[in-house]
Amino acid sequence: MSSEEMSGRSATTAAQVRKDLSLFGSFGKRGLGYDVADLSERLKKILGLDRRWRVALVGAGRIGSALVEYGGFAERSYDVVAIFDSDPSKVGERWGGLRVRDISQFVSVAKDQGVEIVILAIPVEAVPSVMEYVEEAGVRGILNFAPTKLKVPERVAVKDVNMVMELEALSFALSQEDEEA
Amino acid sequence: MSSEEMSGRSATTAAQVRKDLSLFGSFGKRGLGYDVADLSERLKKILGLDRRWRVALVGAGRIGSALVEYGGFAERSYDVVAIFDSDPSKVGERWGGLRVRDISQFVSVAKDQGVEIVILAIPVEAVPSVMEYVEEAGVRGILNFAPTKLKVPERVAVKDVNMVMELEALSFALSQEDEEA
DNA sequence: GCATGTGAATTACTTCACAGCT
DNA sequence: AGCTGTGAAGTAATTCACATGC
Numbered sequence: 528m529s530s531e532e533m534s535g536r537s538a539t540t541a542a543q544v545r546k547d548l549s550l551f552g553s554f555g556k557r558g559l560g561y562d563v564a565d566l567s568e569r570l571k572k573i574l575g576l577d578r579r580w581r582v583a584l585v586g587a588g589r590i591g592s593a594l595v596e597y598g599g600f601a602e603r604s605y606d607v608v609a610i611f612d613s614d615p616s617k618v619g620e621r622w623g624g625l626r627v628r629d630i631s632q633f634v635s636v637a638k639d640q641g642v643e644i645v646i647l648a649i650p651v652e653a654v655p656s657v658m659e660y661v662e663e664a665g666v667r668g669i670l671n672f673a674p675t676k677l678k679v680p681e682r683v684a685v686k687d688v689n690m691v692m693e694l695e696a697l698s699f700a701l702s703q704e705d706e707e708a
Numbered sequence: 709m710s711s712e713e714m715s716g717r718s719a720t721t722a723a724q725v726r727k728d729l730s731l732f733g734s735f736g737k738r739g740l741g742y743d744v745a746d747l748s749e750r751l752k753k754i755l756g757l758d759r760r761w762r763v764a765l766v767g768a769g770r771i772g773s774a775l776v777e778y779g780g781f782a783e784r785s786y787d788v789v790a791i792f793d794s795d796p797s798k799v800g801e802r803w804g805g806l807r808v809r810d811i812s813q814f815v816s817v818a819k820d821q822g823v824e825i826v827i828l829a830i831p832v833e834a835v836p837s838v839m840e841y842v843e844e845a846g847v848r849g850i851l852n853f854a855p856t857k858l859k860v861p862e863r864v865a866v867k868d869v870n871m872v873m874e875l876e877a878l879s880f881a882l883s884q885e886d887e888e889a
Numbered sequence: 890g891c892a893t894g895t896g897a898a899t900t901a902c903t904t905c906a907c908a909g910c911t
Numbered sequence: 912a913g914c915t916g917t918g919a920a921g922t923a924a925t926t927c928a929c930a931t932g933c
Contacts, residue, residue, distance in 0.1 A: 528931080529913090529914065529915090530914075531914085535857075535858065536856070537857055538857045540903080540904075542803070542867070542904055542905075542906095543902095543903070543904085544902075545914090545916060545917085546819065546902090546903080546904090546917080547866050547918085548915095549915090549917070553915080553916070555915050555916080556910085556911060556912075556914080556915075556916080557909070557910045557913075557914050557915045558909050558910070558912075558913045558914050559911065559913080559914070559915085560909045560913090560914065563917090565745055568928090570919055573880070573883075574876050574880045574883070575879035575880055575882060575883030575886075576876065576879060576881060579823040580879055581858050589778045589779060590774075591777055592774070592777060592870075593771075593773070593774025593775070593777055593778055594774070596770050596773060596774055596777075597770045597771055597871075598770060599770075599773055599871075599872055600872070600875070601837075603876075604870055604879065605875060605879075621767075621922075634718065642880065644875075644878060644879075644882075656730050667880070667882050667885070668804075668876055668882050670808065670871075670874060670878060670883065672715075676716075676717060676718055676719050680883070684878055684881035684882060686874045686875075687719065688781075688871060688874050690775075690851075690869060691753075691780055691781070691784055691919095693851060693867045693869050694781070694784070694786060694825075694851055694867070695755050695784075696758065697825060697849040697850075697851060697865055697867050698755060698756035698757060698761055698849070698919065698927080699754070699755045699756055699784065699848050700826075700865035701756060701761075701825075701851055701865060701932095702754075702755070702756030704848070704863070704865075705756075709931095710891090710892060710893090711892075712892080717903070721925080721926075722892090723926055723927075724926080725924090725927095726892090726893065726894060726895085727894085727895080727924090727925075729893095729894090730893085730894055730895070734893080734895095734906070736892075736893050736894080737892085737893075737932085737933060738891075738892055738893045738894080738931070738932045739891040739893080739932075739933045740891080740892070740893085740933070741891090741893080742893090795913075803932050808897055819909075840910065847929070
C-alpha cells in the first residue's frame with residue numbers, strides 16, 4: 528500500500544504519512560509502497576502493542592461502566608485486571624467478572640496485580656486523594672477522564688480525554704457558520 | 709482570576725491563555741485579571757453554548773449506551789432527542805425515555821425533530837449507508853466514533869473521537885521509557 | 890504595581906519537490 | 912516508471928517580553 532492510499536483512508540496526507548514513518552525508520556520500498564503486514568507488525572512493536580498492559584479502572588460510575596461495557600480494550604492490548612470505587616454501595620458489585628474493590632485497597636492490589644496503567648474516571652473532587660494511592664502504587668500511565676490537570680511525578684505519563692470538549696468544538700464550528708450566514 | 713492562575717488549573721501556559729482569548733476579544737482588566745462569571749458567559753456565547761443543541765444518537769451498541777448512560781450531555785447544552793439502530797432486535801427498546809428507532813426512519817425523524825448534530829457510534833462497515841441518511845437529513849455536525857474518515861459535504865463539521873488511540877499513545881510513552889532505561 | 894494584550898522572536902509542524910532506489 | 916525518504920521552503924503555533932491601561 529502506498530502512502531497515498533493510506534492518506535486517503537485516514538485524515539492526513541501522503542507526505543505526512545511518509546514523514547511520520549520516517550521518524551522511526553524506513554519501512555517502505557521505493558516504487559512499491561509499504562507491505563501492510565510488515566508495517567503493522569513493526570508499528571505495533573514501536574507503539575508497545577506487542578505485549579499486554581495491565582490496567583486498573585478507578586471509578587465505577589457512568590464513564591467507568593461505559594468503558595468496561597465497551598470492551599474494546601481487551602481486543603487490543605489492554606487487560607482490565609481490577610476495578611475500584613470509594614462508594615460503599617458500589618464496592619462488592621460484580622462487573623464483568625471483576626469485583627469492585629474499595630479504593631483503600633488500591634496500593635496493595637495494584638502492586639500485587641502489576642498494574643501499570645490506570646483509567647481515572649472519577650469526579651474532580653475525588654482526584655487529589657485518589658492520586659495519592661496511584662502515585663504510591665508506582666503506576667506509570669494514566670488515562671484521565673476527570674476535567675482537571677493531574678499533578679504527577681515526571682515518570683508518570685498522562686493522557687487527558689474529554690468528550691464534552693469535542694462536542695463543544697462542534698457547536699463552536701456550527702455557531703461560527705451561523706454568524707457567517 | 710489571572711491568566712497565570714488559569715494556566716495552573718489547566719494544561720497550558722499563561723501566555724497561551726492570553727493569546728487564545730485575544731483572538732476573540734478583550735476580556736480582562738490590566739492589573740486585575742479576568743472576571744470569572746463574565747468570562748464564562750462570554751465564552752459560552754462564543755462556543756455556542758448559550759443555546760440547546762438537538763442531538764441524535766446513531767448506533768445503539770456499546771459506545772452508544774455508554775454515551776447515553778454517561779448522561780453528561782444534558783447537563784451541558786446537548787439534548788439527545790432520538791436514537792437509531794439498524795439491528796431489528798434493538799429497535800423498539802427503551803433507552804432512558806427514548807425508543808430506539810430503525811435507521812430507515814432517520815431522515816423523516818431527524819427533520820421532524822430538528823436534529824443538528826449526530827453522534828455516530830456504529831461499526832466502520834455501516835458508515836457508508838448511514839451517512840447517506842445523515843447527509844440527506846441536512847445534519848450539520850457529526851461526532852464520529854467510527855475509526856474511519858467520513859466523506860461529508862463541506863458544510864458538515866466532523867469531530868473524530870478514538871479512545872483506543874489515547875491508550876495507544878500511553879503505551880507508546882511507556883514503551884519509550886522502557887527503552888531509555 | 891500588576892497583569893493584560895500583542896507585536897516580534899522562536900520553535901514546531903506541514904507541505905513541497907525531487908534525488909535515489911526498486 | 913513509481914513511490915519512498917528527506918532536505919528545504921513555507922505555515923502555523925507557542926513563547927517572549929514589554930508598552931499600555933487599570
